[in-house]
Amino acid sequence: MKGTRILLVDDFEDAREMYTTYLQFEGFEVLAASTAVEALKLAATEDLDLILMDAGLPGMTGWDAIVALKNDDRTKGIPVLMLTGHVLKESQDRAAEAGADGFIPKPCLPDELLREIRHALKSRATRGGETGAQQQDRTRTASAETRARLKRARERKER
Numbered sequence: 226m227k228g229t230r231i232l233l234v235d236d237f238e239d240a241r242e243m244y245t246t247y248l249q250f251e252g253f254e255v256l257a258a259s260t261a262v263e264a265l266k267l268a269a270t271e272d273l274d275l276i277l278m279d280a281g282l283p284g285m286t287g288w289d290a291i292v293a294l295k296n297d298d299r300t301k302g303i304p305v306l307m308l309t310g311h312v313l314k315e316s317q318d319r320a321a322e323a324g325a326d327g328f329i330p331k332p333c334l335p336d337e338l339l340r341e342i343r344h345a346l347k348s349r350a351t352r353g354g355e356t357g358a359q360q361q362d363r364t365r366t367a368s369a370e371t372r373a374r375l376k377r378a379r380e381r382k383e384r
Contacts, residue, residue: 227252228254229252229253229254229274229275229346230253230254230255230256230271230272230273230274230275231248231253231254231255231256231273231274231275231276231277231342232255232256232257232258232264232267232268232271232273232275232276232277233245233248233255233256233257233258233277233308234257234258234259234260234261234263234264234276234277234278234279234282234287234290235257235259235277235279235282235308236259236260236279236281236282236283237279238259240279240331241257241259244277244308244338245257247335247338251339253342256271256273259282260282260283260284260285261278261282261284261285261286261287261289261290261293262284262285264276264278264290265290265293265294265297265300268294268297268299268300268303269297269299269300273300273303274303274304274346274349275303275304275305275306275342275345275346275349276294276303276304276305276306277305277306277308277329277342278290278291278305278306278307278308278309278325279307279308279309280307280309280310280311280316280319280320281309281310281311287307287309288307288319288320288323289323291305291307291320291323291324291325292323292324294324295323295324302349304326304327304345304346304348304349305324305325305326306325306326306327306328306329306341306342306345307320307325307327307328307329308329308331308333308338309328309329309330309331310330310331310332312330312331316328322377326345326348327341327344327345329341
């Protein structure tokens with residue numbers, strides 16, 4: 226996967242180092258961030274192929290960061306996989322509602338991580354072959370889904 230750029234977002238330094246080392250060994254170029262705010266800045270300025278996002282980040286959560294990424298025209302096409310120790314069903318549902326393209330519970334085996342990354346990258350490449358009309362339809366659908374996710378998130382906060 227030489228030349229593939231991944232942004233790894235995790236607030237634990239040991240986790241960032243471990244995953245970065247493994248992914249670099251597999252041929253990926255890895256950028257790292259320890260907060261969601263830092264990740265959003267990098268995602269907007271770097272040419273990324275995929276983002277691995279932890280959920281429990283200080284300040285802005287990973288779930289909120291995914292919503293922000295999917296609502297930004299510069300970053301909405303980047304696949305985001307939630308890589309987190311928050312493994313309950315509600316965390317998985319919340320990741321899907323936020324717009325995550327996949328969910329990987331931690332700890333995970335290296336082969337599982339690689340399989341999920343490859344799947345997300347393959348799905349992105351497949352979408353790249355769409356016609357303009359298909360892309361517009363998908364964008365309209367995604368925008369409607371994002372608005373619905375934001376509405377549900379606001380309703381949860383109000384409760």
